[in-house]
Amino acid sequence: MADDYLGRIGRLIRDARQHRGWTQLQLADALGTSQSAVNRIERGNQNISLEMIARIGEALDSEIVSLGYAGPMHLRVVGGRRLSGAIDVRTSKNACVALLCAALLNDGRTILRSVARIEEVYRILEVLSSIGVRARWVNGGDLEIVPPSRLELEAMDTEAARRTRSVIMFLGPLMHRFEQFTLPYAGGCDLGTRTVQPHMTALRQFGLEVAATQGFYHAQVDSSVSPTRAIVLTERGDTVTENALMAAARHDGVTVIRNASSNYMVQDLCFFLEELGVKVEGIGTTTLTVHGVPVIDRDVDYSPSEDPVEAMSLLAAAVVTGSELTIRRVPVEFLEIELAVLEEMGLDCERGLEYAAANGRTRLVDLTVRPSKLVSPIDKIHPMPFPGLNIDNVPFFAAIAASAQGSTLIHDWVYDNRAIYLTELTRLGASVKLLDPHRVLVEGPTRWRSAEMMCPPALRPAVVVLLAMLAAEGTSVLRNVYVINRGYEDLAERLNAVGARIETFRDI
Ligand SMILES: CC(=O)N[C@H]1[C@@H](OP(=O)(O)OP(=O)(O)OC[C@H]2O[C@@H](n3ccc(=O)[nH]c3=O)[C@H](O)[C@@H]2O)O[C@H](CO)[C@@H](O)[C@@H]1O
């Protein structure tokens, strides 16, 4: 009976794969497994988990194989366990999505190496595929992107586009291809108001005018307009800097961008533009000078760098569980302030020798974190644009502060809502008092207790809750973790490999 069941599922998978026109190897690549494993699955010779069936369904875009509707994913966490061993940091969501948008600048073939397999990337891939871009996984984890001679913008998958904030970065590349186009409003984490006005102000100097009506941006480009002086960004934002860079990349002339973000994803984009033949001066500073190239048609390979925010998340996992854990491939330049603050709080951690990331530019270290008696910092924790403490790392300080002796003031001036979500930690036993929408006071240390709860609708606070569950004795349940999968690849499996016990389950 069981064999028959496996055989039937195998045949369904084979049919769906053939329908998609994929080889077994292509499916294996998409799943990060071997061709022989796919062969065994298709012949019914392999036990297959519900999770794997859901992944195959997603990869093949087949409702049959996903057993109808694969519902939201949840996590069951058996907490109170120490982590140990070593875990690698993967490539960053924020660089990967920017580079996928930047691939639209190139008429040639772009290969991005070891791209994070995360929902945010999947959404951008869905948008790219819907407009005719050939985007496919190759070599197990690389992405090959080849734009068609004409993008079919009218066919855009607007539902996928609305689920990400990153689609706003289509503005810069599309300006070079169309005099008129329409994009849906950008989504992303629910963090309160996130204006796109700085994007419009910057791109206006390249002739872009945007009218926003009924959920869409209607863009109009006057190609006779070009910047007559330096573009001064009204905010030192990451994606606005990336949009200005992409507009400048194919602008026939030299563009100076001031008040630019020099954050990690912006640096990755600059390195990629250099591969495309666009000279960028001032990388790592707040003034970027871009020597544009009107036509870019190159076959290029680029390796996005490791994610500093994932590194911070893993470090926080070690701290809250009182573990000794080595976090490998940490992009240390983008974690310097965080480490300095943590060392002041008493964190025992050791850095190995620096080595270069696969892009040859970003500096990495392996970092070993040891169980430490932490005390609260004297000054408040607050973010600043790079090289300040990373805005996306602030939430992790809530979990760390809850593990430290004393009270810590966390001031997230950037986002309207993110600090509010940190109060969810009280359900797991922490003392987190909301002073106003931007400030929380955390009193530690905490005796964590298990709980069952929904994910807050924001990526970093959701991961912070998961980390607290790892620390809490007993079994916790975290429901609807799409928001975590938006930015982290196989987080549960990878934490399990260093000693966590997290089970994934779905409503079917
Ligand atoms: C895809 C991507 O790369 N997303 C990142 C990017 O989003 P992104 O670049 O889209 O960030 P936003 O433009 O939303 O800026 C974040 C917030 O910071 C405020 N702000 C920003 C800069 C500044 O100089 N002054 C200021 O007030 C903005 O008004 C906004 O409220 O940057 C954010 C801030 O680092 C990160 O949280 C996101 O993970």
Ligand SMILES: C=C(OP(=O)(O)O)C(=O)O
């Ligand atoms: C806020 C974040 O992402 P996004 O800009 O994609 O919403 C984040 O990465 O924490």
